[in-house]
Amino acid sequence: MAIDLSTNQKKALRRAAANSDYHLLLGAGASRDAVARDGSKLPTGPELATLLSDQFKVPIEEGDLLWRVYARAVEDAGERAVYDWLKSRFWGVTPPGWMDVYARAPWASVWTLNVDDVFEQAYARVRSDVSRSLVTVNWDDEFRQSHDLAVVHLHGCVDRDAMRHLIFSLSQYAGSAVAQAAWPLNFRDTYGVSPFVIIGARLRDEPDIETVIANRTPTHEAPSFYVSPNISSAVERDLHAWNLVPVRMTAEEFAEAWPELTEINLKKAPTRREEVAFRIGRQFRELRIDSVRKASRDHDFIGGDEPEWIDIRNGLNADLDWIRQASSDCRQLGRTARVNSAMIYVGNRLTGRSTGLLAISKALRKLSWRTYLYVGDERPDVEAIIQFAANGQAIALLFDSVADIADDVASILSLARNASLQIVCVAVDQVDRSANILGRLDEAYLLRNRVTTINTHLTNTDAAHLVDKLQSIGRLGILELERKDARRRSHFRGRELFDAMAQLENAPGFGRRVRELVDAISDLDHIRVLFLAALASRFDCRFHAVDAARMVGMESDSLVRLVRDYPPISSVLKTDGTWIRPRQRWMALDACVERLGSRDALATLGTAMNNVAPRLGRSSHRERNATSLLVAAFMTYKNVVSVFPEADLDQWYGGLSGTFGDWSARYWEQRAIMNRHAGKSMPEAWARAESFALRAVSIVRDSYSLTTLGTVLLAKAAFGPGVDVGQYYDRAIDAYEDASEANPKNLVTWLAFLRHALNVLAPDGRSLRPLPEEVTERMRDDWTRIHSQSLIAAGASEDVKGELAVLKRRFEKLTRAPSTLG
Known part of the structure; x- marks a missing residue:
């Protein structure tokens, strides 16, 4: 069967596959042809029902489904006996050869409805010493995200002697839903915003999964696939309505098609370099001078929007004093400055930190360094980074906010020095986090043994460079009427960058008209989303679309479409499908608090933190996931009191006790x-x-x-x-x-x-x-x-x-x- 995709879908598919954005969902059909330890093939659902009936001497009638026979077996023999028998049949299996194709593919996560270890065994068979570590996760385990490959068993697994909670019966399906466990919730939210390949899952036999798929419409630009040899015309109609591409193939047949679709050779073991590149691609995006991607129509860097790589690549930024000094330091790497060093710059908000980081990347690219911007949602994969640099290529890693992972940067540089690798780490952060950085990163790793502070106010040289740049692109605004350069420079000299730029054109990105934009939003739930996004920006945190949706009680795919397509909210928020960002940074915060009222706004914050709690835990804190860092910032007294100085915060903190107090x-x-x-x-x-x-x-x-x-x-x-x-x-x-x-x-x-x-x-x-x-x-x-x-x-x-x-x-x-x- 030919798989009909548009040119844009094919490009998006290949890009998503290379970046490990795709998730794999395996149903019973994916375990066909696997062999149990006793040499028998793994049974289908009806066959397992018969085996349970025979093993535990419980009745079975024509038309009985697996869950009903399983419930009878548990009732008669006890859950322990049934679990042990399942473990003997479904763990330690031998997967079919074609499963190796799926095991070699770079997935974001693997989700399975099966209790067996078909995928784990295939992965063990094909993995090398540079492959990602694999972790088996039961549906009720604590939530965590890391650079390991998680295989999440949504109905449970039989991987250990200590009995796991399994989901076979309708009562267990209901119990799982009531439990609001982290992993089923995360599957639901992830399905809305990430591309999936679904193989061998009979949706009508899996009520909890069908509910998710039938009620969510994936928003990712890369297509999602439903693979089954038995797709009726009615089911095909449903799949199209659910924004899924129907593929009438067996799992084995699709294993032949997937490498061709992704343009990744999965039929043989990848080279060490290829495997490490996949791991790097999960956490970093290479900033290339020859990139063909264009800026979106509504993006205006000069008008106050946050910088993108294309802005700097196209030369729209002015090289301020600190950027020119940093570029000079780049030229000294390997000469008077040690290569394996960290170049750290700290400054106040709106001093051009992010712009400068990208400008330094451009300077390094011109010096033949390959530059990679950190976009990961967990701690950097230090092992992969070192392996990636082992071929002698000069690698520059860029971090926009580094204090929370500065110890990982230290590990990278220590290992790089020991192995004589060419790695430089460039980072920017808030000035008040300098002590946090130095507490995790020894000054011996710092270029010239210092953290450099970015000037808060523009120098005369800065002013001259700004005037020249704005004149060259025709964006002097009100200064066009002033003919003398000295007068133009005086507008900038001694002032803060953002404030001086804001007065030129009164562009939307500077937030001068933000109250009008907030007033145009009639739905208070939409105001709440904006309030939380602005708050995240105020505290210099990233805001995941899944977190945003969970916090306000929306579905993730619905929220992404709202931000993309609904003008009142899309005028103040933007999204790439994964992250939500306020267009005016935190400028809408005060207007949102006024619209909601201080009491409602504070209650919104508390409710948001309680709602997102299933994505939190000590593991997520150790991994420094974006969700964990966001909630930590929302919880910080100094931050909360700065926004709500008159509120009864003792009562507010008390309202969080039931969620956070125990752990x-x-x-x-x-x-x-x-x-x-x-x-x-x-x-x-x-x-x-x-x-x-x-x-x-x-x-x-x-x-x-x-x-x-x-x-x-x-x-x-x-x-x-x-x-x-x-x-x-x-x-x-x-x-x-x-x-x-x-x-x-x-x-x-x-x-x-x-x-x-x-x-x-x-x-x-x-x-x-x-x-x-x-x-x-x-x-x-x-x-x-x-x-x-x-x-x-x-x-x-x-x-x-x-x-x-x-x-x-x-x-x-x-x-x-x-x-x-x-």
């Missing part, structure tokens, strides 16, 4: 921090702050929870009524030292100590409080020692050294001033 140390840390702030005006809050901080430590004892505990104890020593200052100080310093032992390089821990210890010495900020002399002397000695150590550790960052200098001046002013000791 999230970060949740209890933020509640502790909130009560620490409240303690100055509400003395009863001090006890709660201490208790919450101790709860965080009891859940996860790490540098974060221990630092929070130390800070709360110091604050209580400084401001708490009737406390033994010496005792609380000793407990605090113990907590900080334990935090430092857990993570010796964590500058954030000791910066927190230096700030809050000053309050213990002088709660009024002006003079030393009356304390026992030995306590005061101990605090002075500790403070001086820790400050000196921190200054050495912060040597790579001018910003952190500047903060330390400010703290030192405060300390010296306090300790030299006349005290109130009496």
Whole structure:
């Protein structure tokens, strides 16, 4: 059977396959021809029903379905006996040879409705030492995303002696739906926005899966396929309505067609280079000078839209001072600058960080480096990166936000230096995350042993380059009327980049008319989506379409179509099908809060966090998935209070307790921090702050929870009524030292100590409080020692050294001033 696809579909298919965007869903038909350990073929559904009847001596009648016979067997023999028998028949099987084609293909994830290990065994047969690791997942396991290949058994699997929860009967289908388990929910959401290949699944026999497929319409530009030799005309009609391409083939026949469709040779083992390239393609996008992709019609970089590679490739950016210096540093790589280094630049929002990152990529491309932008939703695949660079090619890895994965960058550079590979890592981030970066990335790996700070205000040279660039492309706006270059430059000189550009044309991307755009949206649910997207942008987080849909109770495919096609919302949001981005960055945030009302907006945030909780867990936190980082930002007290300064946040945090209280140390840390702030005006809050901080430590004892505990104890020593200052100080310093032992390089821990210890010495900020002399002397000695150590550790960052200098001046002013000791 010929598979009829348009030219655009074929291009999208090949692109998606190469980037590991496709998901594979296997039904019973995919296990045909597999052989059990006893040499028998795996049974079909009706055959398994007969075998269950014979093995457990339960009745079977004509027309009985598998789930009914399974239920009888469990009722008579017990779930344990049935599970053990299934394990003996369905685990450790021998897959047919044609399954190797599917095992070699670069899938995003593999989903299966079968309890057997047909795919796992095929993968074990074809994998090499550079293949992705495979992890078998039961439907009720904790959700996690990593660079491993997950094989998710949506109806359970029999992979271990400890009994798994299986789904065979209608009651179990219902139980699975009621449980709202993470993996079935994630399948539902992923199906809406990602391309799928569905093989051998009889939808009418799988009510939970049919519900998903019949009620979702995939939005990805790459086509999704339903493969079965038995597709009736009625089913074909349904498949077209569901935006699926029907393919009347067996799984074996489609194994012949899939390599041709993808233009990937899957009939023989890939070379090591090819296999590693697939792994890299999952997490990075190569930025090529010769790319043929064009900018979308509604994209306007000069008009304030976030930069895209095509903007920089076409020369629309001006080379500001820091970009020109970075480009100069690129030319010195391998000469006066070490190749295996990290070039890190930090700056405030809207200083052109992302533009500069792409401009540095362009400079490196001109120097024959291959440049790759990190787009992954988990920690970088360090092993694959090192393997990829092993052929001697000069590789530049670009990271737009690096603090959360700076330890992985350190691992990459360490391994690259040991193997004499040519890898450079270029990254930008917020200036206030400098200490976090230095805590994970030793200055020995930094180019010229420093983190470079981007100027907040434009220099005269910056102004000249901006004027020249805007004049060359005819986008001077109101400055067109000013004929003298000096006057034009004065518009930019000494000002912030975004603000100066915003006044030229009043383009939509600068958010000057954002209230009008928000007012044009009549549906409050759409306002809520925009509110959450703007909030994510405000906190410098990525916003996954699946998360957005889950947070507001929409289907992911419906939300993507809404953002793409519905003008009121598409005027303020955009999507590539995977990520949701506000067109005006966070400029719509205030307008959304006003439309919703502060109370409703805060409630929306709490509901969103509770709704997305199934995609969270300790595993996702360790992998630093986008969802985990987003919810952490939404939960952070400093962030929440900046948007809702008058709200009752104690009640709001209480509303999250049922979702996060049992497992999230970060949740209890933020509640502790909130009560620490409240303690100055509400003395009863001090006890709660201490208790919450101790709860965080009891859940996860790490540098974060221990630092929070130390800070709360110091604050209580400084401001708490009737406390033994010496005792609380000793407990605090113990907590900080334990935090430092857990993570010796964590500058954030000791910066927190230096700030809050000053309050213990002088709660009024002006003079030393009356304390026992030995306590005061101990605090002075500790403070001086820790400050000196921190200054050495912060040597790579001018910003952190500047903060330390400010703290030192405060300390010296306090300790030299006349005290109130009496």
